[in-house]
Amino acid sequence: MKKHLLPILLFLISLGSSAQEKVNFSEKFKKANQGKYKVEINEVKELLHIMIAITNSGKENDDMIQQEGQYYKDLRSHFKPYENEKIIKTFDSLMVASPYNYIFLTGNAISYNFKGNKLIKSDVFDFPAMGVANMKIDENPITRYKKEIEAFAKKAKFKKFYADHKQFYAGIISDYDKKANLGKQWKWLENNFETKKDSYIIFCSPLVNGLNYTGQFTNNNFTLIHMNLPPVDNFPNLTPLENELFNTRVMFTEIDHNYVHAPTQANKELINQVFAQRKTWVNEEADGTFAYPDPVKVFNEYMTFGVFLLYCQDHYDPSTLDKVTNDVIAVMTERGFPKMKIFTENLFKIRSAHPNEKIDKWYPEFLQQFVDKK
Incomplete structure (x- = not known):
């Protein structure tokens, strides 16, 4: 339960800054997402979480990486032969240089989608994580390491691992729909603040622990709030009400x-x-x-x-x-x-x-x- 003790809640600097936002909300995208929210375990983003998890930095930091549960055991077993790949060493050096590189790597993962074994640029998200706190970057790291990430995913059979855990991911998404009350929170916030938002997306990973972050993208008169959160919890030593309050707090204090x-x-x-x-x-x-x-x-x-x-x-x-x-x-x-x-x-x-x-x-x-x- 370490995540509730030491959460690091970070704004992306792109929040509210039109000069730094690199997203494209078409009329079709706006129509499909207006007034809606969704929870997603994004394929490329999960790959980046896994790659960070098997770095030395990731293995040594159980606040950044959730290291409890069967999923983490499956991950370590499947990807252990690939922990010494050059790109993993590179990512480890980035994590050592600054923990903010966790945001730059995972936050920009949504700028690409898989098409077969190739990473194809997203039509919606171009460069979604350009700054954290006082640190800025001028190159999307997924673009920079695109070939190496593709090669790692293919060699390590990432797509098989992802496909094998689809049912597990679906359960995480279902739990959010049942237990997190995002709609209720959204309604209360807009009743109590002057600010209005158009849509929400939760990017979730079973590997997220204490390092949660949120921000917003604004383009073409449309504002999308994104949150990067762990799965909802169900601690057996807590009552249903206590679990509800815990899960609500994790999400609410991001929203x-x-x-x-x-x-x-x-x-x-x-x-x-x-x-x-x-x-x-x-x-x-x-x-x-x-x-x-x-x-x-x-x-x-x-x-x-x-x-x-x-x-x-x-x-x-x-x-x-x-x-x-x-x-x-x-x-x-x-x-x-x-x-x-x-x-x-x-x-x-x-x-x-x-x-x-x-x-x-x-x-x-x-x-x-x-x-x-x-």
């Missing part, structure tokens, strides 16, 4: 980044003032806090988990809300965000004062509470 973003940007100057003292808000000794290098990113991480608690307030009884609130405070504190308790108290207070207003509207007043208490 709501895309709604928190706009009001945060509108109030960036005040956020920079309130969260200027980094050591007050961040325990830099905690793993993963490097992904939040400035006040805005720190605030957004507090806020995305805080908004999840507002969602719970509207959907669960007070006793459940109290338990979830305490759990979130504990998780956030362990992750390196020690002020979650006071943040949560101020959040519930401002929501109580403005129960029927969009969250965007009371952002300035909410932030002012922290100034007044100094």
Whole structure:
């Protein structure tokens, strides 16, 4: 259950930046996807997850790679003879150079599709992952290593492995439809924020563990939210309600980044003032806090988990809300965000004062509470 302790939730820099988005939403694509969401275990993306999983970096990091379960055992057995291939060593060197290369490799995998044993450029996604935090790239790594990836997939019989696990993948997708409540979350967020989105896609992999990320693509007056998430969980030691809350939190705290973003940007100057003292808000000794290098990113991480608690307030009884609130405070504190308790108290207070207003509207007043208490 390590993923709930040390998640690294990252925005792609392409979020909301038309200069960096490399996608093509045709009228046909828009019509097919408007108002809809889907869950997908993308073939090329799964190949990249597998290739990273068998690098030395992947084998040593059970927060990045889910190493429990039969699927991981099947993977290690099938791909063990190919762990020393040159392209695997290359990917390992990229992971050693920067963990953000995990995003660049897996995030850009959707820019290609398999046609037989060849990778064919996607008509929709051209260069979907160009930047993470303060790091940018100017070449799609899938394009750069296309021939090597094709050769590895053929030599390692990846397509057979993928086909042999199709039923397993279908079960993961079915579990999302039954247990994750994406439609309910989407509706609540659009009722409570001014932001509106056109479509959602969840890119899932059985190998994703703690490293989840989200972003949005905007093109031709159409906005698609993408989330990169692990399968939903069903821990036998938790009750059905506890499992529901856990799975909802993993997804919700990715989705709501895309709604928190706009009001945060509108109030960036005040956020920079309130969260200027980094050591007050961040325990830099905690793993993963490097992904939040400035006040805005720190605030957004507090806020995305805080908004999840507002969602719970509207959907669960007070006793459940109290338990979830305490759990979130504990998780956030362990992750390196020690002020979650006071943040949560101020959040519930401002929501109580403005129960029927969009969250965007009371952002300035909410932030002012922290100034007044100094």
